[in-house]
Amino acid sequence: MPERKTVGAVLNKLIERVNSDIRRLRVLEQESSLLKTRLAAAEDEILTHRRQLESALGEANARQAKAEERVAAVESTTKEIIAQLKKVTTTTKIKELEQLIDIYNPIKSQFATREEVREMINERLRTRG
Secondary structure, eight states: OOOHHHHHEEEEEHHHHHHHHHHHHHHHHHHHHHHHHHHHHHHHHHHHHHHHHHHHHHHHHHHHHHHHHHHHHHHHHHHHHHHHHHHHHHHHHHHHHHHHHHHHTTTSSOOOHHHHHHHHHHHHHHOOO
């Protein structure tokens, strides 16, 4: 009979070990399952953030393109204004024109007739000679 006890004891020990190993496997499976769930949640969150980032980048690129268009339009308008300003007469040119108009204006200027010029010449010649 001592063999039966030893065989029974050995079987009990084996059963305890198997049960212990099964419990450890279940714990490991639960941990693995939990890790898989967490990983899936993290992947979903990463994908959500990536979509949001792509959307934000798209909006930023669109705003940048609009800004570049506006800058180009401003540059074009500025060039047109500069070209037109180059064509505009300056105040000094206007003053010069006013002076010329004043000189040739018959109302403001006094012109001598031929007869008056001859008399002036004759007078000068008499005073010299």
